[in-house]
Amino acid sequence: MTATRLDVLGFGNAIVDVIARAEEDFxxxxxxxxxxxxxxxxxRAIEIYRAxxxxxxxxxxxxxxxxVGVAALGGRAGFVGKVREDELGAIFGHDIRAAGASFETPxxxxxxxxxxxxIVVTPDGERTMNTFLGAAQDLSxxxxxxxxxxxxxxxxxEGYLWDPPAAKQAFLKAAAIAxxxxxxxxxxxxxxxxxxxxxxxxxxxxxxxxxxxxFANETELKAxxxxxxxxxxxxxxxxxxxxxxxxxxEKGALAIxxxxxxxxxxxxxxxxxxxxxxxDLFAAGYLYGHARGFDPAVSLRLGAVCAAEIxxxxxxxxxxxxxxxxxxxxxxx
Amino acid sequence: MTATRLDVLGFGNAIVDVIARAEEDFxxxxxxxxxxxxxxxxxRAIEIYRAxxxxxxxxxxxxxxxxVGVAALGGRAGFVGKVREDELGAIFGHDIRAAGASFETPxxxxxxxxxxxxIVVTPDGERTMNTFLGAAQDLSxxxxxxxxxxxxxxxxxEGYLWDPPAAKQAFLKAAAIAxxxxxxxxxxxxxxxxxxxxxxxxxxxxxxxxxxxxFANETELKAxxxxxxxxxxxxxxxxxxxxxxxxxxEKGALAIxxxxxxxxxxxxxxxxxxxxxxxDLFAAGYLYGHARGFDPAVSLRLGAVCAAEIxxxxxxxxxxxxxxxxxxxxxxx
Numbered sequence: 001m002t003a004t005r006l007d008v009l010g011f012g013n014a015i016v017d018v019i020a021r022a023e024e025d026f027x028x029x030x031x032x033x034x035x036x037x038x039x040x041x042x043x044r045a046i047e048i049y050r051a052x053x054x055x056x057x058x059x060x061x062x063x064x065x066x067x068v069g070v071a072a073l074g075g076r077a078g079f080v081g082k083v084r085e086d087e088l089g090a091i092f093g094h095d096i097r098a099a100g101a102s103f104e105t106p107x108x109x110x111x112x113x114x115x116x117x118x119i120v121v122t123p124d125g126e127r128t129m130n131t132f133l134g135a136a137q138d139l140s141x142x143x144x145x146x147x148x149x150x151x152x153x154x155x156x157x158e159g160y161l162w163d164p165p166a167a168k169q170a171f172l173k174a175a176a177i178a179x180x181x182x183x184x185x186x187x188x189x190x191x192x193x194x195x196x197x198x199x200x201x202x203x204x205x206x207x208x209x210x211x212x213x214x215f216a217n218e219t220e221l222k223a224x225x226x227x228x229x230x231x232x233x234x235x236x237x238x239x240x241x242x243x244x245x246x247x248x249x250e251k252g253a254l255a256i257x258x259x260x261x262x263x264x265x266x267x268x269x270x271x272x273x274x275x276x277x278x279x280d281l282f283a284a285g286y287l288y289g290h291a292r293g294f295d296p297a298v299s300l301r302l303g304a305v306c307a308a309e310i311x312x313x314x315x316x317x318x319x320x321x322x323x324x325x326x327x328x329x330x331x332x333x
Numbered sequence: 334m335t336a337t338r339l340d341v342l343g344f345g346n347a348i349v350d351v352i353a354r355a356e357e358d359f360x361x362x363x364x365x366x367x368x369x370x371x372x373x374x375x376x377r378a379i380e381i382y383r384a385x386x387x388x389x390x391x392x393x394x395x396x397x398x399x400x401v402g403v404a405a406l407g408g409r410a411g412f413v414g415k416v417r418e419d420e421l422g423a424i425f426g427h428d429i430r431a432a433g434a435s436f437e438t439p440x441x442x443x444x445x446x447x448x449x450x451x452i453v454v455t456p457d458g459e460r461t462m463n464t465f466l467g468a469a470q471d472l473s474x475x476x477x478x479x480x481x482x483x484x485x486x487x488x489x490x491e492g493y494l495w496d497p498p499a500a501k502q503a504f505l506k507a508a509a510i511a512x513x514x515x516x517x518x519x520x521x522x523x524x525x526x527x528x529x530x531x532x533x534x535x536x537x538x539x540x541x542x543x544x545x546x547x548f549a550n551e552t553e554l555k556a557x558x559x560x561x562x563x564x565x566x567x568x569x570x571x572x573x574x575x576x577x578x579x580x581x582x583e584k585g586a587l588a589i590x591x592x593x594x595x596x597x598x599x600x601x602x603x604x605x606x607x608x609x610x611x612x613d614l615f616a617a618g619y620l621y622g623h624a625r626g627f628d629p630a631v632s633l634r635l636g637a638v639c640a641a642e643i644x645x646x647x648x649x650x651x652x653x654x655x656x657x658x659x660x661x662x663x664x665x666x
Contacts, residue, residue, distance in 0.1 A: 020431075049427060052427075054392065054427075054428040054431045054432045055427070055428060055431075056389055056390065087420040087446070087447075088420050091390065094383075094385075094388070096387075098385065098387045114420075315389065317387055
């Protein structure tokens with residue numbers, strides 16, 4: 001096996017988040033499904049942005065957030081995703097590298113602008129996302145570097161990548177390289193509506209063993225198995241997945257492998273400011289632990305600590321020293 | 334006199350802030366003067382940005398922040414400043430309009446990119462700014478609309494505008510129009526180093542009556558009169574300025590007009606997170622009150638409430654409903 005140079009290599013849409021607060025009726029007035037991620041074209045993105053209040057811009061993207069979280073914990077992390085050579089692309093590249101992750105994917109010289117996600121945060125802290133994929137959809141198999149994938153303990157893929165066809169091919173190429181090199185492949189289901197779009201394919205990825213470790217939240221898991229019964233979904237998941245991590249917001253999270261189960265409660269949070277990135281940072285904590293050979297229960301705990309940090313402020317990139325938080329929670333990295 | 338259509342029309346550099354936290358030694362290592370604003374060229378901006386940690390982007394610009402504050406208080410506010418037709422320019426335009434201010438200055442179709450200010454926030458909450466003026470320096474007299482200036486109760490100019498030569502001409506044109514229409518002109522000294530660059534000219538603006546109302550903080554005032562003695566500076570200010578507002582951080586603020594003085598203490602703040610925009614928002618509160626005919630003591634109080642809000646979070650744009658805060662402080666707008 002190649003020497004391990006990265007704990008986690010994330011593949012995802014390279015996105016800058018534009019975050020604004022709004023009241024509940026804003027979602028209704030603009031036909032948004034609360035808590036979801038909707039793909040929007042440029043015209044709709046412009047229309048939504050016009051209606052939104054003043055915003056702040058913070059680099060985002062689900063797998064990119066996870067990658068940054070792993071780096072913040074002291075892990076060796078890399079990211080693969082597509083921006084364009086423009087101002088937001090430069091911001092995205094700066095932020096992920098400044099966080100300590102490697103990011104070598106060449107920016108597109110032309111074509112659509114760097115992706116942005118228009119995020120509306122309601123007073124309860126819930127986020128509703130409208131993503132204009134822009135340059136991100138041009139991620140292609142040519143952007144997958146074989147040596148880099150082969151040297152990563154875990155290749156982590158976001159389900160959102162299933163939307164752009166070329167990115168899906170990049171995703172499959174990376175998974176094949178990882179397994180060819182004796183590495184692991186992890187996938188997050190990303191979003192219940194994303195699951196609705198690609199249910200059969202996601203199930204096939206899990207059942208065929210293309211994915212070794214599946215991340216899902218409760219809603220996504222129910223969507224995957226088209227059931228309202230969590231326990232029923234879990235029974236099916238145990239049968240289909242080699243390993244899986246299921247997050248349940250304030251009900252905590254569990255890691256399963258066959259009949260084995262590890263559980264953790266949610267970390268207390270003073271006030272939920274913005275849930276953006278909760279799942280991404282949970283995955284970061286778990287993946288760091290997993291790559292370093294921690295017990296699933298410890299990895300879950302680390303995930304919970306990271307998720308609690310991210311929901312206590314706006315944006316999906318850590319503001320606090322995650323290593324210090326982990327130490328405070330009694331976890332030695 | 335034309336009917337008043339605006340309470341405050343702000344003229345300033347149209348800037349997007351890029352904010353990152355850093356330790357004190359970062360300032361030293363990069364030769365930055367703590368608490369100051371340094372103008373940087375593109376090469377230096379790139380060098381600093383490379384060294385900075387992950388950032389967040391929030392629209393800024395001193396007079397623009399003040400304009401947004403006036404609008405947030407329910408005032409009629411407009412802004413004049415130059416961006417380029419690029420992504421950061423679109424963000425700047427969106428944010429100021431979404432805040433309720435008018436912004437009609439045409440964006441430059443080419444030339445340098447939209448201005449950005451690289452802001453380093455140290456653990457004590459102090460901000461140190463590095464401004465790449467970019468498109469902002471191309472604000473010119475042609476961008477000054479006579480009817481708009483004539484219909485604004487107060488034309489508010491930032492001292493920073495003295496840096497770019499064409500902007501200085503725009504500044505002087507606006508002041509002349511305002512006085513021709515029987516309106517008032519206010520100026521902020523902006524920054525002690527800015528005062529060092531233009532001391533003679535600023536003093537002339539004040540002594541000649543080109544400026545009716547001067548805003549300064551204690552450091553800027555001492556720089557203006559080249560004295561370490563605040564009381565001495567104040568004596569000179571009373572002689573030179575028709576009216577002035579002097580802010581003194583935690584020591585509060587005072588408004589003077591000849592021998593008349595109104596004073597206010599600083600509002601209590603739980604934790605100073607980032608001082609960026611403290612002076613800008615103080616000016617917003619004061620100008621709103623001034624334009625609406627409030628007593629100087631009440632206007633000062635309103636300024637203190639707005640300043641306290643802005644230093645309790647990252648960025649120089651209000652995150653909380655300023656009208657509600659004013660009401661809570663017993664001020665009826």
